[in-house]
Amino acid sequence: MSKIDKRHEIMHAALELLAEQGFHGAPMAQIASHAGVAAGTIYCHFESRDVLIRELYNDIEGRINAQIEEGAAAGIPIRHRFNLVCSVLLNYFIDHSREFRYVEQFHNSPYGTEHRRDKLLGRNGETQPCRDLFLLGISEGVIKDLPLVVLYAMTFGPLVALARDHILGFVVLDKTLIERIIDACWDGVKR
Amino acid sequence: MSKIDKRHEIMHAALELLAEQGFHGAPMAQIASHAGVAAGTIYCHFESRDVLIRELYNDIEGRINAQIEEGAAAGIPIRHRFNLVCSVLLNYFIDHSREFRYVEQFHNSPYGTEHRRDKLLGRNGETQPCRDLFLLGISEGVIKDLPLVVLYAMTFGPLVALARDHILGFVVLDKTLIERIIDACWDGVKR
C-alpha cells in the first residue's frame, strides 16, 4: 500500500471514529488500529492530533465548497444562488451524516471558534460563496441590511438544525419539503 | 461553612469552569480550588465527575424551563406571543451565558446524546407553549403549514446560533437588533 493510501486510510478511520465517538472518545491508538496502521505511522503523515483534526475539517469543507461552486454559474440571480447554496449544503449533510457530525463537533469546540473567527473577519483569501452572496444581496437591496453573522444564522441555523433532526429521525426531508424550507429561509433574509 | 454551602460552592465553580473551558478543560483539582475546597471534598458531595456534570445540567434545565414558562402568557395575538417567546428565550440566553454554554456543550457530548433535542421547549408531557403557539398559527392560516420540527428550526435555529455568536463576541445583540432579528424569524415562519 502506497504512502498516499495510508494517509487516506488514516483520515477515513479518523473521520469515522471522531464523528461517532466524539473528539475526546477516539484515542490515536484506536484510529491507528482502525486504519490498519501502527500508532507511530500517523505521525509520519500528521504532525499532531490537532493537525489531523484540522486537516480533516479542511478536507470536508473543501469538498462542500467544491460542490457549491460546481453549480454556481456566474451571473445567475441572487435568489437562485441562495437556493443553490442552501440545497447543496442541506443535501450534502443529509447524504453525509458522518461529515455532518464531524463538522458540528468541530464548530462546537475550541478548534471551531478559532476557525470561525478567521472566517468571519475574511482573513485568508479563500473564496467564500455565502459571504459574497449576502454582501451582493444587501448592496442590491434584495436582502435585509443586517450584520453578516445574523444572515448566516437566519440561513444556516435552520438548515443545520434540520439536518440534525433528519439524521436523528425526527423528520424526513424529501425533495419538496427541502424546497419549502429553503423558501422559508429566503423569506427570513429577503427584504 | 455548612455542608450545603460547600456543595453550592462546588456547583458554582464547576458551572463556571466547565462552561468557560469546556468539559475536557476543567480538571477536578481546578474546580476544587476555585470552590475553596480540597479535591477529595467534591467526592463527599458527588459520587463522580459524571454525576456532578449531570446534576449541574438538571439544575440548569430546571431554571431555564421555569424562566421560559414565566414569560408565556395566553390570550394575546399570535404575533405578539411569538415575539414574547423569542425575546424571553434570546434574552435568557444572553443574560445567562454560562448556563447557555454549559447546556450547549452538554447537548454536544456523549452525556447529551440521550437527552439530545428540544428538551428546552418541553418536548414530552411537559407544558409546550411554543407547540401550542405554532399549531394555533397554522390553523388560523397565519403561519406556514410546515411540520412543527421545521417551524422550531426556523425559529430557534437562528436564535441559538446568535446567542452563541453574541457570547463569543462575533456580534453585539442590543435591543433594536434583537427586535429586527425576531422580525426576520417571523418573516420565516409567517404565511
Add this chain to the structure above:
DNA sequence: ACAAACTGAATGAACGTTCATTCCTTGGGT
C-alpha cells in the same frame, strides 16, 4: 469524646507523542 466532614498527597489508568529499530522499495554494479 465521637462522628462527620474535610484534606491533599498518593495511586494508577489513559493518552499523545517519541524514537530506536525493522521492513521494504529502488536502482546501480557485477
Add this chain to the structure above:
DNA sequence: ACCCAAGGAATGAACGTTCATTCAGTTTGT
C-alpha cells in the same frame, strides 16, 4: 538475472504527562 546498499516509511514499546479518584490522617461541630 542477481545482489546489495541506501534511505524513506512504518512499527510499537516506552515515556512523560495529565487526571479522576482514593484513603489515611486531621479538623470541626456537637
